[in-house]
Amino acid sequence: MNQDSMLxxxxxxxxxxxxxxxxxVMRSEIDSSLRLPLLLLVRTSTFWLVMGSFLALLSAVxxxxxxxxxxxxxxxxxxxxxxxxxxxxxxxxxPAGLAISLWFMARLCGTRLHYTKxxxxxxxxxNAGIFLSSLALLCxxxxxVELLEYPAWGSFLLFIAFLLMGxxxxxxxxxxxxxxxxxxxxxxxxxxxxxxxxxxxxNMLLVWGHIQGSAxxxxxxxxxxxxxxxxxxxxxxxxxxxxxPKITGASxxxxxxxxxxxxxxxxxxxxxxxxxLLGGPVPAWMVSASIVATTLLALPxxxxxxxxxxxxxxxxxxxxxxxVLRFTYVGILFFIISMVLVMIxxxxxxxxxxxxxxxxxxxxxxxxxxxxGMTLFGAxxxxxxxxxxxAWFSTQLILRHFWMxxxxxxxxxxxxxxxxxxxxxxxxxxxxxFINVLSYAAPWRWLMVIAWLLIFLGSISFIRxxxxxxxxxxxxxxxxxxxxxxxxx
Amino acid sequence: xNRLSSLFLSVAFLFLSAWLGFVVYSYLELGRMKPLEGSDGxxxxxxxxxxxxGARVYAANGCVTCHSQQVRxxxxxxxxxxxxxxxxxxxxRDYLRDQTAFLGMMRIGPDLSNVGVRLSNPRWHYxxxxxxATVVAGxxxxxxxxxxxxxxxxxxxxxxxxxxVGNHAPQEGYEVVPTQEAKNLVAYLLSLQHDYxxxxxxxxxxxxx
Numbered sequence: 174m175n176q177d178s179m180l181x182x183x184x185x186x187x188x189x190x191x192x193x194x195x196x197x198v199m200r201s202e203i204d205s206s207l208r209l210p211l212l213l214l215v216r217t218s219t220f221w222l223v224m225g226s227f228l229a230l231l232s233a234v235x236x237x238x239x240x241x242x243x244x245x246x247x248x249x250x251x252x253x254x255x256x257x258x259x260x261x262x263x264x265x266x267x268p269a270g271l272a273i274s275l276w277f278m279a280r281l282c283g284t285r286l287h288y289t290k291x292x293x294x295x296x297x298x299x300n301a302g303i304f305l306s307s308l309a310l311l312c313x314x315x316x317x318v319e320l321l322e323y324p325a326w327g328s329f330l331l332f333i334a335f336l337l338m339g340x341x342x343x344x345x346x347x348x349x350x351x352x353x354x355x356x357x358x359x360x361x362x363x364x365x366x367x368x369x370x371x372x373x374x375x376n377m378l379l380v381w382g383h384i385q386g387s388a389x390x391x392x393x394x395x396x397x398x399x400x401x402x403x404x405x406x407x408x409x410x411x412x413x414x415x416x417x418p419k420i421t422g423a424s425x426x427x428x429x430x431x432x433x434x435x436x437x438x439x440x441x442x443x444x445x446x447x448x449x450l451l452g453g454p455v456p457a458w459m460v461s462a463s464i465v466a467t468t469l470l471a472l473p474x475x476x477x478x479x480x481x482x483x484x485x486x487x488x489x490x491x492x493x494x495x496x497v498l499r500f501t502y503v504g505i506l507f508f509i510i511s512m513v514l515v516m517i518x519x520x521x522x523x524x525x526x527x528x529x530x531x532x533x534x535x536x537x538x539x540x541x542x543x544x545x546g547m548t549l550f551g552a553x554x555x556x557x558x559x560x561x562x563x564a565w566f567s568t569q570l571i572l573r574h575f576w577m578x579x580x581x582x583x584x585x586x587x588x589x590x591x592x593x594x595x596x597x598x599x600x601x602x603x604x605x606x607f608i609n610v611l612s613y614a615a616p617w618r619w620l621m622v623i624a625w626l627l628i629f630l631g632s633i634s635f636i637r638x639x640x641x642x643x644x645x646x647x648x649x650x651x652x653x654x655x656x657x658x659x660x661x662x
Numbered sequence: 663x664n665r666l667s668s669l670f671l672s673v674a675f676l677f678l679s680a681w682l683g684f685v686v687y688s689y690l691e692l693g694r695m696k697p698l699e700g701s702d703g704x705x706x707x708x709x710x711x712x713x714x715x716g717a718r719v720y721a722a723n724g725c726v727t728c729h730s731q732q733v734r735x736x737x738x739x740x741x742x743x744x745x746x747x748x749x750x751x752x753x754x755r756d757y758l759r760d761q762t763a764f765l766g767m768m769r770i771g772p773d774l775s776n777v778g779v780r781l782s783n784p785r786w787h788y789x790x791x792x793x794x795a796t797v798v799a800g801x802x803x804x805x806x807x808x809x810x811x812x813x814x815x816x817x818x819x820x821x822x823x824x825x826x827v828g829n830h831a832p833q834e835g836y837e838v839v840p841t842q843e844a845k846n847l848v849a850y851l852l853s854l855q856h857d858y859x860x861x862x863x864x865x866x867x868x869x870x871x
Contacts, residue, residue: 251724317721386760388692443680452738603744
C-alpha cells in the first residue's frame with residue numbers, strides 16, 4: 174500500500190489528532206464496569222513486579238558473591254534468574270499492559286465492559302498459571318528456552334487465560350460508538366493480536382512440540398523480538414499517545430508521521446530479531462534482513478519522537494507538576510536509549526564485542542522497565558484515582574518511586590553499557606584467559622546489584638501506594654463492584 | 663472492503679511477512695534438514711540415551727543462562743575459535759539431534775559447544791560441578807553439589823567417589839558420589855563435540871557462507 178492512500182484512508186476514517194472526550198455519565202459507568210477486574214490485574218501484577226525485581230536482585234548478588242545461598246537447588250542462579258525474567262515479563266508487564274489497554278480502549282470506544290466475571294476468572298487463571306509455573310521452574314521443570322521457560326502446561330494455561338482477557342479489548346472495540354479511531358487504538362489492537370499469535374507459534378514449535386533443533390534458533394529469537402517489539406513496545410506507545418494529549422491538552426502534531434511511525438515500527442520490529450544470532454548458526458540472509466530492519470528502526474523512532482516532543486513544546490513546566498507526564502517522558506527517554514542500544518547491537522563489529530555480555534541484559538531492562546515500566550506507571554498514576562475515586566496518598570512516595578526506578582534503570586544502562594564493553598573487549602582478546610575476564614566484569618556487576626536494589630525499592634514504594642489507596646477505599650467504603658456491574662455480570 | 667479492514671489487513675501483512683520469513687521458512691527448510699551419511703558414520707553423530715537425559719538436567723538447572731553453545735563465524739569474530747571453543751563455526755546441522763538447541767544469549771561462563779573435546783575427563787567434570795572453585799581458582803560458577811550424594815563408605819571406597827580435600831572433604835568414613843542426574847549431565851557434556859567436518863563448513867575453511 175503506498176503512503177498516499179494510507180494517508181487519505183486514515184484521514185477519512187479517523188481523527189488521529191486527539192482522544193475524543195466522553196460524557197460524564199458514560200465515564201463513570203465505564204469505570205465501575207472495569208473496577209474489579211482492573212484492580213485485580215493491577216494489584217497482582219505489581220506484586221509480581223516486586224517478586225520479580227527481588228529475585229533479579231538476588232541473582233545479581235549471586236553473580237558477584239557466588240557463595241551466597243550456593244548449592245541449593247531451589248535458589249541456584251540458573252533457576253531464579255529465569256523465574257525473575259519471566260515474572261517481570263509475564264507476571265507484571267503482560268497483565269498490567271493488558272489492564273491499561275482495556276481501560277483506554279473502553280474510554281476511547283465509549284463502551285462499557287459486560288460479563289465482568291469472565292475477565293475476573295481469566296485474570297485469576299493467569300495468576301494461578303504464573304504462580305504454579307514459577308514454582309515448577311524453581312523445582313527444575315524448565316524448558317531452558319529463554320523467555321519461554323514455563324513448562325508446556327503452564328504456557329498453555331497462560332495462553333488460554335490471555336485469550337479470555339484479550340478478547341475483551343477486541344470486543345470493546347467491536348461494539349464501539351461510531352467515533353473516531355485514535356492512534357492509541359491502533360497500537361493496542363496490534364499488540365493484542367500479535368502477542369497470542371507469536372506466543373502460540375513459539376510454544377507450539379519449541380515447548381508443546383519440538384521442531385528439529387536446527388530450526389529452533391531463528392524461531393526463538395523471532396519470538397523474543399516480537400515479544401518486545403510488537404507487544405511491550407506498542408502497548409507503551411499506545412499509552413503515551415493517550416496520556417500526553419490528555420495532560421498537556423496538545424493534539425498530535427503530525428498524523429502523517431503518526432502513520433509512518435506506526436507502520437514502519439511494525440514492519441521493522443517484526444524483522445529485527447536475528448541480530449541476536451549474528452554470526453550464529455542461521456542462514457546469512459536472515460541475519461542480514463535483521464540488521465537492515467534494526468537499522469531502519471531509526472525511521473519510526475524519529476517519526477514518533479517528533480510527535481512526542483512537539484506535544485510537549487511550550488508545556489515543559491508541566492513535567493514538574495504532573496507525575497503522569499514526568500513518568501511518561503522519562504519512559505520516552507528510555508525508549509530513545511533502548512532504540513540506540515538496539516541499533517548499536519545490530520552493527521556486526523559492535524555486536525561481535527557486545528553480544529553475550531551484560532550489554533544484552535541491560536538492553537532488555539532498559540526496554541522493559543525503563544521504557545515500558547515508566548510509561549505504565551504514568552498510566553497507572555492517571556487511571557487509578559479515576560478508577561477508585563481515591564486520590565494518591567503521598568506525593569512523597571510518588572517522588573521516591575520515580576527517582577528510585579529512574580536512577581535504578583539509568584545505572585543499569587550505564588553499567589551494562591560500559592561493563593559490557595569492557596567484558597566484550599576482554600572476551601575478544603584470546604590472550605586474556607577466561608577466568609581473568611571475570612575480574613574485568615566484576616566491578617560493573619556490583620553496580621548492577623545496586624541498580625536492581627534501587628528498582629526493587631522503587632517497586633516497594635509503588636506497592637505501598639497501592640496498599641494505602643486500598644485502605645482509603647475501605648475507609649470511605651467504596652465498593653469494588655458497583656451495583657450496576659453486579660447486576661450486569 | 664471497508665477502510666478499517668484494509669488497515670487490519672496491512673497490519674496483518676506486515677506482521678505475517680516476518681512470520682513467513684523467519685518461522686515458516688525455518689520450519690520448512692531447517693526443520694527438515696537431514697543427517698549426512700559420511701565415510702565415518704552419520705553426521706552429526708547420534709546421542710547416547712544417557713546424554714539425552716543429561717540434556718534435560720542441563721535444562722532443569724539453567725546452565726544456558728550462563729553458557730552459550732555456538733561458535734560464531736570468523737566473518738564476525740575470530741576470538742571464539744582462538745579461545746579454542748571450537749575448530750570451526752557452528753552451523754544449523756550441528757543442532758539436528760538436540761531436543762532443545764541451547765544457543766544462549768549470555769556468556770558469563772565459556773561457550774560449551776565443544777567442551778567434550780577440550781575437557782574429556784569425567785572426573786574433572788564431577789569435581790568441577792561439585793565445587794567449581796576447587797578446580798578452577800577464582801571461578802564464579804555456582805556449585806551443583808545437590809547433584810551429588812554423601813554416603814557411608816561400605817568396605818572399599820567407591821570408584822566413583824570424588825576426591826575432596828580441605829574444608830570440602832566429607833567427614834571420616836564418608837564419601838561423595840555423583841547421583842544418576844550428575845552422571846547423565848556429564849555424559850551430555852562429554853557428548854558436546856562438534857569437531858567433525860560437514861560439507862557446509864570445515865575447520866580448514868572456517869569462514870563459511
